[in-house]
Amino acid sequence: MQAKTSQAHSPDVLTLKMSSSHKDPNDCLATVSSGADTPFDFLCDFYDGVIAGGAAGVFVEAALYPIDTIKTRLQVAHAGGKIVLKGLYSGLAGNLAGVLPASAIFVGVYEPTKQKLLKALPENLSALAHLTAGAIAGAASSVVRVPTEVVKQRMQTAQFSSAPDAVRLILAKEGFKGLYAGYGSFLLRDLPFDAVQFCIYEQLRIGFKLAARRDLNDPEVAMIGAFAGAVTGAITTPLDVIKTRLMVQGSENQYRGIYDCVRTIMRDEGSPALWKGIGPRVLWIGIGGSIFFGVLERTKQILEERRRDLELNSSKRN
Numbered sequence: 602m603q604a605k606t607s608q609a610h611s612p613d614v615l616t617l618k619m620s621s622s623h624k625d626p627n628d629c630l631a632t633v634s635s636g637a638d639t640p641f642d643f644l645c646d647f648y649d650g651v652i653a654g655g656a657a658g659v660f661v662e663a664a665l666y667p668i669d670t671i672k673t674r675l676q677v678a679h680a681g682g683k684i685v686l687k688g689l690y691s692g693l694a695g696n697l698a699g700v701l702p703a704s705a706i707f708v709g710v711y712e713p714t715k716q717k718l719l720k721a722l723p724e725n726l727s728a729l730a731h732l733t734a735g736a737i738a739g740a741a742s743s744v745v746r747v748p749t750e751v752v753k754q755r756m757q758t759a760q761f762s763s764a765p766d767a768v769r770l771i772l773a774k775e776g777f778k779g780l781y782a783g784y785g786s787f788l789l790r791d792l793p794f795d796a797v798q799f800c801i802y803e804q805l806r807i808g809f810k811l812a813a814r815r816d817l818n819d820p821e822v823a824m825i826g827a828f829a830g831a832v833t834g835a836i837t838t839p840l841d842v843i844k845t846r847l848m849v850q851g852s853e854n855q856y857r858g859i860y861d862c863v864r865t866i867m868r869d870e871g872s873p874a875l876w877k878g879i880g881p882r883v884l885w886i887g888i889g890g891s892i893f894f895g896v897l898e899r900t901k902q903i904l905e906e907r908r909r910d911l912e913l914n915s916s917k918r919n
Contacts, residue, residue, distance in 0.1 A: 650712035651705040653900035658704025659697055660896045661889040666693050668888075672881035673757045676845045679870065685759070692756030695764020699749025703742045708897065711738035711799065727807065731800040739795035740788070747787050748780040751848050758849050774852050783847030786859050790840035794833055801829040802894060822898050823891035830890020834883050839875040841882060842866070 662669075667689035674684050711734050718730035752767045761767035771779040805825045809817055817825070843862050846855075856862035866874050 646713035646716060647709045649901060649904050650709035652904060653897050654708025654711075655701050655705035656900050657708070657893045657896040658700045661893045662697055662700045663693070664892060665885050665889050666690055666696070668881050668885040670757045672878040672885060673754050673845055673849075675878035675881065676842050677758055677849050678877070688759065691759070692753045692764060692767075695756070695767070696749060696753040698764070699745055699752070703745040703749060706745060707738045707742035707795070710741045711735060714738065715803075728800055728804055731803040732796040735796035735799035736792045739792045743784070743788060743791065746791070747784050750787065751780055751782055754845060754849050755851070760849070760851065771851075779852075782850070783844050786840070786844040786847045786862070789859065790837055790844045793840075794837045797836075798829050798833040798890070801832060802826055802890070805829065817898075819895055819899065823895045826894030827887045827891035830893075831883050831887030834886030835879060838877075838879045838882055842875050842877055 670689045670691065671684065671686070678684060714737050715730060715734040718734055719727060722730050748768075751771070752761075752764055755761055755767050755771070756764065761770065768780070775782070802825055805828070806817060806822075809821065809825070843859060843866075846862050846866070847859070850856060856865060863875075
């Protein structure tokens with residue numbers, strides 16, 4: 602859904618063009634809106650993204666953590682293994698401490714990168730801008746997301762009782778690299794996941810706004826976010842299974858890498874094992890997508906309204 606015509610333009614591009622005439626250069630809350638790129642523009646767009654992304658990430662994680670725990674336990678269970686339904690909130694507090702900065706970094710990088718690419722690329726390549734921005738943001742946030750994911754999943758599988766203990770014992774037994782176990786498989790899963798999910802969401806949002814000739818309301822944003830999350834979550838399930846197995850194996854080193862993990866699973870459990878947990882994963886990411894994008898867009902709207910109020914007050918004083 603890239604919709605390029607002589608009379609209709611991408612809403613993101615329209616925003617960039619139309620808002621350049623009234624931007625206040627002294628407004629520290631202003632985002633990228635003028636035609637000229639400055640470090641100030643990038644930092645202010647980063648600021649908006651950090652606030653909106655952090656809020657959205659925490660909301661999703663707190664609301665849907667039990668589903669994520671069930672998904673993780675399904676994926677690590679071998680043939681005949683039973684799924685324990687106790688302690689579904691194990692590791693939530695420690696995970697929120699990592700999700701907040703990780704989500705903030707992701708959206709903080711995604712928003713200004715997206716705006717930069719939308720300006721640089723032809724309008725009919727807006728999907729490429731969204732794909733690339735999603736992958737770049739995913740790579741940037743992985744520095745925080747991977748240790749958070751490792752600790753979370755070790756706790757979800759009852760290997761540790763608290764996040765501080767998990768970090769301390771992982772460092773003692775496996776060294777610093779233990780906190781980045783499965784880093785390659787994480788990138789293999791999350792870079793395409795982030796790129797595709799945000800691209801689907803952004804393209805659907807653009808198409809809807811062009812067709813309806815208005816902004817989306819909250820239920821519509823939630824619906825599009827749920828669809829983008831569910832579809833992307835489903836098709837990346839095998840990558841998620843591989844990532845989970847590598848992250849939770851600890852010092853046992855059952856798998857020597859991504860290829861060995863796939864080969865061992867296929868040999869011992871068969872190809873259906875690569876799709877373990879697809880139900881909870883689609884449910885979790887589908888609902889999570891509706892919450893995440895809903896909170897994200899609402900927070901961005903609040904920041905935009907605050908910015909306009911400050912500009913109005915500033916103009917009245919002048």
